[in-house]
Amino acid sequence: xxxxxxxxxxxxxxxxxxxxxxxxxxxxxxxxxxxxxxxxxxxxxxxxxxxxxxxxxxxxxxxxxxxxxxxxxxxxxxxxxxxxxxxxxxxxxxxxxx
Amino acid sequence: xxxxxxxxxxxxxxxxxxxxxxxxxxxxxxxxxxxxxxxxxxxxxxxxxxxxxxxxxxxxxxxxxxxxxxxxxxxxxxxxxxxxxxxxxxxxxxxxxxxxxxxxxxxxxxxxxxxxxxxxxxxxxxxxxxxxxxxxxxxxxxxxxxxxxxxxxxxxxxxxxxxxxxxxxxxxxxxxxxxxxxxxxxxxxxxxxxxxxxxxxxxxxxxxxxxxxxxxxxxxxxxxxxxxxxxxxxxxxxxxxxxxxxxxxxxxxxxxxxxxxxxxxxxxxxxxxxxxxxxxxxxxxxxxxxxxxxxxxxxxxxxxxxxxxxxxxxxxxxxxxxxxxxxxxxxxxxxxxxxxxxxxxxxxxxxxxxxxxxxxxxxxxxxxxxxxxxxxxxxxxxxxxxxxxxxxxxxxxxxxxxxxxxxxxxxxxxxxxxxxxxxxxxxxxxxxxxxxxxxxxxxxxxxxxxxxxxxxxxxxxxxx
Numbered sequence: 338x339x340x341x342x343x344x345x346x347x348x349x350x351x352x353x354x355x356x357x358x359x360x361x362x363x364x365x366x367x368x369x370x371x372x373x374x375x376x377x378x379x380x381x382x383x384x385x386x387x388x389x390x391x392x393x394x395x396x397x398x399x400x401x402x403x404x405x406x407x408x409x410x411x412x413x414x415x416x417x418x419x420x421x422x423x424x425x426x427x428x429x430x431x432x433x434x435x
Numbered sequence: 436x437x438x439x440x441x442x443x444x445x446x447x448x449x450x451x452x453x454x455x456x457x458x459x460x461x462x463x464x465x466x467x468x469x470x471x472x473x474x475x476x477x478x479x480x481x482x483x484x485x486x487x488x489x490x491x492x493x494x495x496x497x498x499x500x501x502x503x504x505x506x507x508x509x510x511x512x513x514x515x516x517x518x519x520x521x522x523x524x525x526x527x528x529x530x531x532x533x534x535x536x537x538x539x540x541x542x543x544x545x546x547x548x549x550x551x552x553x554x555x556x557x558x559x560x561x562x563x564x565x566x567x568x569x570x571x572x573x574x575x576x577x578x579x580x581x582x583x584x585x586x587x588x589x590x591x592x593x594x595x596x597x598x599x600x601x602x603x604x605x606x607x608x609x610x611x612x613x614x615x616x617x618x619x620x621x622x623x624x625x626x627x628x629x630x631x632x633x634x635x636x637x638x639x640x641x642x643x644x645x646x647x648x649x650x651x652x653x654x655x656x657x658x659x660x661x662x663x664x665x666x667x668x669x670x671x672x673x674x675x676x677x678x679x680x681x682x683x684x685x686x687x688x689x690x691x692x693x694x695x696x697x698x699x700x701x702x703x704x705x706x707x708x709x710x711x712x713x714x715x716x717x718x719x720x721x722x723x724x725x726x727x728x729x730x731x732x733x734x735x736x737x738x739x740x741x742x743x744x745x746x747x748x749x750x751x752x753x754x755x756x757x758x759x760x761x762x763x764x765x766x767x768x769x770x771x772x773x774x775x776x777x778x779x780x781x782x783x784x785x786x787x788x789x790x791x792x793x794x795x796x797x798x799x800x801x802x803x804x805x806x807x808x809x810x811x812x813x814x815x816x817x818x819x820x821x822x823x824x825x826x827x828x829x830x831x832x833x834x835x836x837x838x839x840x841x842x843x844x845x846x847x848x849x850x851x852x853x854x855x856x857x858x859x860x861x862x863x864x865x866x867x868x869x870x871x872x873x874x875x876x877x878x879x880x881x882x883x884x885x886x887x888x889x890x891x892x893x894x895x896x897x898x899x
Contacts, residue, residue, distance in 0.1 A: 340520035355449050413450070425442070
């Protein structure tokens, strides 16, 4: 994993920043949300993909692309979480003052 | 935490650019990653001995196909690649190098090249054998047709290297090593090569043995050419050693009293047994010819040329083979030289005197038996006697003054009679000759020195 991280750290950082930006926006975003049901299905899909990656059943380049996608997605989620939490913190700190 | 869950329902729009980035990342990083993993995998296998090693990388999966020389080596190779950072899976297509039974290795030499074939146990030993061959063979082309196989006997490399040294001693031939048995066939490059190879094979590593040694040596050739025009006897070819060399040249000097001996002999090992015992009488036969060539090739003696008269030709044809050691063959192509023109008695006397000043008729010490060294001279005396058919000739025997005068007298008579018998056997009428013994009564020189005595011991031909 360390080897892979050194190999495409730029893309991982990009995913993290993208997630951070998305998380930052999401707190105050008024657009449509993913329904609970869809979110569940998506979680199941991601879990299945994760399981496939860990079991190493996807061969060759597809396997590598799956790993790459999952890592980027994981960092995106981390970025989102940090972004949302920070934005929430900034917003909630600003509210009493306003 | 509840907030995080709520916000996450709004995170999805970022997934769209994320997918685009993912596609870009996959597009740009796959080939460099595969190249890098291939290089690292190859580096990891650098110290592992494998044959036909091939690495193909798809994504993070490394396909390894190779032939290993032991199960341990095979597992080690797979493990080394699997341990390379970044490698996800190793698709193991390795197998063991096939086992050769029997384990056969060969070196074959022809006119143009030396071909190493059969099996070698390891790539390193294959390289080493090729290098040994190139060093041992100088500029000769070395072709490699060796394949790799398991199952070589212990100390194979040492045995094969020793055999490569032997192929260098061959003109053509093949050396085969089958498990621990060595078979050799072919022709040695030089005289003595066969013996040198046989000697070297005694140093084969423990456990190896010679199953068949059919190395042939080039023929051991000795030649002598008697040229009456240049008045030379040319000796060429091989002699077993310097002692035999000196003895042969000295012997030729005695037998060829009027020819200069040109000595181009060289000492070489590999002479057939009984070489000197065959060559000395053969040279004696050649000395009786007017012109002739003697070729001794291994154990075959060929004598061709012109005898001085019929009876001599017959004696040579019939007599020579008898003196040879067992196993020797004799082929004679003897013709008879035309009889020279007749001369009168005075010229005859002169011719006798000329011959007898060049050489003396020799006898075995203290006896009346003719020395074999004098047959050439006797043939010439006979030929001369045939040229003056009307002359009566006294064959006069003389001795030195040593010993009992009566014994000397008897010896001189017997020796004169022996010479006369020789002439009669050659076909001359007995009534033309008288054999007379003078003992020590007519010395040519003083009897006080060895040289003088030697001059006094003689047979004279006196035309009456």
